[in-house]
Amino acid sequence: MARDPGTEASASSSTPQLDRRTARRIRTKAEIVEAAWDLVREEGLAGLAMRDLGKRVGMKAQSIYSYFESKNDIYDTMFRDAYLDFNSTMEAENEDGERFSDVDTALRLSHRFFDFCTSDPVRYQLLFQRTIPDFVPSEESYAVAVDALDALTNQLADVGVAGDESVDLWTAVLTGLTDQQISNDPGGDRWKRLVDRAVLMLLGEVAPDLIEATK
Amino acid sequence: MARDPGTEASASSSTPQLDRRTARRIRTKAEIVEAAWDLVREEGLAGLAMRDLGKRVGMKAQSIYSYFESKNDIYDTMFRDAYLDFNSTMEAENEDGERFSDVDTALRLSHRFFDFCTSDPVRYQLLFQRTIPDFVPSEESYAVAVDALDALTNQLADVGVAGDESVDLWTAVLTGLTDQQISNDPGGDRWKRLVDRAVLMLLGEVAPDLIEATK
DNA sequence: GTCTATAATCTGATAGAC
DNA sequence: GTCTATCAGATTATAGAC
Numbered sequence: 001m002a003r004d005p006g007t008e009a010s011a012s013s014s015t016p017q018l019d020r021r022t023a024r025r026i027r028t029k030a031e032i033v034e035a036a037w038d039l040v041r042e043e044g045l046a047g048l049a050m051r052d053l054g055k056r057v058g059m060k061a062q063s064i065y066s067y068f069e070s071k072n073d074i075y076d077t078m079f080r081d082a083y084l085d086f087n088s089t090m091e092a093e094n095e096d097g098e099r100f101s102d103v104d105t106a107l108r109l110s111h112r113f114f115d116f117c118t119s120d121p122v123r124y125q126l127l128f129q130r131t132i133p134d135f136v137p138s139e140e141s142y143a144v145a146v147d148a149l150d151a152l153t154n155q156l157a158d159v160g161v162a163g164d165e166s167v168d169l170w171t172a173v174l175t176g177l178t179d180q181q182i183s184n185d186p187g188g189d190r191w192k193r194l195v196d197r198a199v200l201m202l203l204g205e206v207a208p209d210l211i212e213a214t215k
Numbered sequence: 216m217a218r219d220p221g222t223e224a225s226a227s228s229s230t231p232q233l234d235r236r237t238a239r240r241i242r243t244k245a246e247i248v249e250a251a252w253d254l255v256r257e258e259g260l261a262g263l264a265m266r267d268l269g270k271r272v273g274m275k276a277q278s279i280y281s282y283f284e285s286k287n288d289i290y291d292t293m294f295r296d297a298y299l300d301f302n303s304t305m306e307a308e309n310e311d312g313e314r315f316s317d318v319d320t321a322l323r324l325s326h327r328f329f330d331f332c333t334s335d336p337v338r339y340q341l342l343f344q345r346t347i348p349d350f351v352p353s354e355e356s357y358a359v360a361v362d363a364l365d366a367l368t369n370q371l372a373d374v375g376v377a378g379d380e381s382v383d384l385w386t387a388v389l390t391g392l393t394d395q396q397i398s399n400d401p402g403g404d405r406w407k408r409l410v411d412r413a414v415l416m417l418l419g420e421v422a423p424d425l426i427e428a429t430k
Numbered sequence: 431g432t433c434t435a436t437a438a439t440c441t442g443a444t445a446g447a448c
Numbered sequence: 449g450t451c452t453a454t455c456a457g458a459t460t461a462t463a464g465a466c
Contacts, residue, residue: 028449044348046261050442062443063450071442130398131346133259168395169409176391180383183345194384197420205416243431265460277461278432286460 029067032057033077040078040122045132048074072135075126080141082123087148089116090155103203103214106159110174110199113152114192117178124182128175160207169206173198244282247272248292255293255337260347263289287350290341295356297338302363304331305370318418318429321374325389325414328367329407332393339397343390375422384421388413 035056040048050071054061068074090112117124125131153167161170177198181191204211250271255263269276283289332339340346368382376385392413396406419426
């Protein structure tokens with residue numbers, strides 16, 4: 001079977017030369033993507049230009065096409081990476097098996113979401129809004145996104161936010177707080193301070209028993 | 216005093232020729248802005264190109280510069296118009312002086328906001344998000360925006376949503392519902408159906424007396 | 431007030447030498 | 449794998465004839 005230049009995953013131990021070459025290639029790709037993130041954080045998500053990107057990694061823009069098929073391919077990689085980050089951030093275990101009540105866990109989960117989103121507005125835009133003209137995620141990347149959001153739904157169900165309408169309401173309130181924080185008080189905490197209150201309000205609406213039991 | 220080509224508002228009755236000319240000019244400007252709205256609704260807010268705009272109004276792109284100083288000037292006009300629309304929509308009186316309870320009025324106000332926003336996603340984007348690269352509203356237009364939002368704050372206070380934190384919470388929840396509706400179910404009603412529930416939940420949090428009194 | 435012509439600059443992407 | 453050279457196109461905006 002011929003090597004697949006697309007995946008670059010497997011590397012048989014019988015070809016150490018190719019291993020090193022492949023490893024180098026993967027490192028360079030990662031370097032390019034990292035530079036792309038830096039660039040969009042400065043210029044905005046739509047401000048990613050191949051020339052500038054090349055300059056930043058110390059190549060001519062044209063050379064990037066040896067690593068990525070197109071600009072869309074770079075966006076796609078960023079999109080997938082962002083959802084993988086989202087997933088591992090949201091699923092992080094609490095330290096050394098501490099036990100919390102469902103209410104506390106719901107609060108921690110919501111803060112984790114809020115902080116993840118507001119800590120990188122451009123990433124948030126890529127994850128949850130549709131503002132890049134012409135960008136369409138590949139099937140593979142889209143599947144990663146769906147998995148990540150499914151996992152979130154399960155986490156919410158575990159702490160009392162169960163059912164489509166409850167999840168929709170939670171999503172609306174949390175993204176609403178996030179959006180306002182990013183748009184109207186970037187770097188501040190004007191809406192961050194409202195997260196606890198909003199989550200308790202939500203739980204009171206969708207899981208009143210939980211709140212009663214805690215009183 | 217010389218005529219001010221910037222405002223085009225006053226027209227003395229002693230110069231009917233100029234009146235007609237000015238009126239025509241104003242109509243053409245309005246026509247261009249209308250075409251610009253059509254265009255961004257099809258191509259997205261960032262997809263406004265002078266060429267296409269010219270084509271749509273039956274001129275060469277270059278001729279538009281006789282009416283607007285720059286592309287930014289066109290965006291600025293759209294921005295101001297959108298806030299004026301927002302204002303008049305939100306301040307519309309109820310029919311023939313009907314009286315409603317504060318809870319009912321809060322619900323009507325919230326639905327009006329939600330419907331205004333979701334009925335024109337591009338306008339919503341221009342009003343409440345920052346996604347046009349390099350666009351900065353003029354001082355005059357910015358003042359219109361501030362006035363409109365102040366008016367909204369006053370309306371909210373009248374129906375029991377008073378105080379900075381309460382207003383911030385209302386704003387976050389309503390824009391959150393709006394965003395989700397636009398992004399994830401355009402043209403549908405998946406989040407519209409949650410507006411009543413969300414508003415009652417909010418009022419229970421920020422004006423519990425109001426809800427108690429209604430029971 | 432509209433046009434032609436054009437400036438000046440940016441864009442993503444390809445061909446082919448080395 | 450990186451380069452030079454270049455394409456083919458877009459963009460906003462200005463100058464000047466009519």
